[in-house]
Amino acid sequence: MFVSRRGARAALVAASVAIAIPCTAQPAQDPAAAQVLRSEIDQLKQDFNARLSALESRLSALEGAPPAGAAPAPGTPAPAEAAAAAPASTPTAQVPPGAEAGGPSGALPVYGNAAAGSKVFNPDMAAIGNFVGAAGRNTVDPLPALALPETELSLQAIVDPYARADFFLSFGEEGVGVEEGYLTFPALPGGLLMKVGRQYQAFGKANTLHSHVLPWADRPLVTTNLLGGEEPLADAGISVARLIPNPWIFLEATGQVSRGSGNDVFQGTERSDLSYVGHVHGYHDLSESANIDLGTSYAFGHNSSGVVNGVDQGRFTTSLVGIDATFRWRPLQRAIYHSFLGRSEVIWSRRDQPNGQQDANGFYISGDYQFARRWFGGVRFDHSERAFDASVHDTGQSLVVTYWPSEFSQVRGQYRRTTYAEGPTANEFLFQFQFAIGAHGAHPF
């Protein structure tokens, strides 16, 4: 029985050899010839395996995946050596025929591969579009009928174990600017939080907010008149903030030293003409749904009114004092459906200029109510004198409705009535589309 089975196996081998390589077929009965045959088959098998693994690795290189483990073929280095010679994780492409001469030999790295490891370290990127249209009549400060006044590009990432960086580039109709670009050291000794770079000045509340998080399509008159225009007061400098420990409330003090060239408000002509901002901010939870936020700010720097031909002959200065208050209500269990935010800021400006000191002040008060998951309604009342001429003032009233199709886009309509000191009353309808793509980091509270 045993013998016959063995015989059958020999016959089977003979048959398969006869089919596979008929020209080299020898009588199976000859043991020496059988040995030769066996070694030839082994050789063929090895050749086949080598060619198969070569094809597999070419295929996986084309697909961008690391090559599959190749079986060692006679005369080729062992896998470990091969892996050391060419890192398996780098996708490679074959050098085209004829391209070897004078150029790099062997496999070339494939750039632009979606799975390349280096992309892991790319910063979070987002673009936020802000499209604003205006209808109605405004002869004093007219906005274009349709405009994309600002596209914000944000690049945010952790730099190293000690710092993170945030860049906000603003692409406007006049060109590209660095809205903010700063390095943050989140964990310095002594409980300090330091920011270095160009940043919005910590003056009040609205000045620290990017336009896409404001509850309005414009900025309040007090910002335009006393803080130097539609753009927030921003400058290059160093900011240090520290929490003031106490058992009752959250209290934070911030100090900023900057170059002294913030908007039209400050203009330093010498290195020592720095501007200074101080801000103290207190926060308290009234309940789990309601809280109050109070702040006071001070800013000081040289202004441009005494500058003649680039030389500051007058040495005039501007100081600003601000108070801000915010009340928030958001019931936790229905947080996504209802909320209210009431806010007011009062700003005093003292500006020395050749024709004497101008003491101007202004304020806004606003309320925004979220009445459904995607719907918000708001009102704002504005009043502000002008920094250059405190004897005149402007007032404004706004009604705002905002709709959020999703977290990443919003549509807003704002009716704005402005009574300017010098001209007729402007009645305008502003509409705004805002949309964000990419990964935009969350904003501070």
Place this chain on the structure above:
Amino acid sequence: MGASKDAVKGFLMSTVKRVLLLCLLMFPLANLAHAQGKLNVVASTEDLGAIATEVGGDRITVESIARGYQDPHFVEAKPSFILKLQKADLLIVVGRELEIGWLPPLINQSRNAKVQVGGPGYLDASMQARILDLPTGQVTRAMGDVHPLGNPHYWLDPENGKLIAKSIAAKLEELRPNDKAVFEQRLADFTTRLDAAEKRWLAQLAPYKGVKVVTYHRSYPNFAERFGLDVIGYVEPRPGIPPTPQHTLDLIGEMKRQNVKAVMVEPYFDLKTPNAIGRETGAQVLVVPPSVGGVKEITDYFKLFDYDVNLIANALKQSTGK
């Protein structure tokens, strides 16, 4: 000369003492915690807080940020939370981008090197857990507010509860090697009790294996998988997008066709649409808390499943008659 030197020395000493005293006064809470040797643990949700309490016992103090009845995607980054993080030795997060809208600014402003991402006191509890809904293929926001790293509601499976506890225990042992035996013993005890409880919960829901349900948001895939419920649709047309009339009509049609008996709703969603669906289809609308603290009586991780399993079992008993 010597006397004046002494006077200067005395003045310096007293100044240094005053400064030190001032420093002590400035950090009373931090010092109190250190004096007791307890680790200050802050958890981003009450679920992680509850599991941390099980493992850490009296060796740690635990505070949670998001309340159990609140939508954990939309928590406000209140400055009062910064104060909690400032004192924390360990921050435990759900991860999978659940907290992406509110936790990063809190960590940035915490002035605490320990709890920065990748710091020694930062623990992402999802790293060991079984994560579902990992997207395959392209992810775009056209799909709504998708989580590209998988579904972050993974704690609703007791098996994951054990894995979370295990990773918390490992982290606590790393931070307090002297208490290793305590944490190990508490972890073993928690796992044993959870094993026993899980058997009970599985038995309670065993008769309803394969029963079809609809949920508001994709908060329960791990729960459904563990306890054999079949989620056939969602009240939200896409994650994070509120219900639309057309989607609601389609869903009602589908529920009638498939004879769906229950709609599971998270406590922070409006019940108007789910109730309308319930009236149309005869399905029961169940407010199923997905978190510890979702209702008052759910005070720990065991009571979370006790409550949810009882609620679902009772409702399905009525509607299926089993």
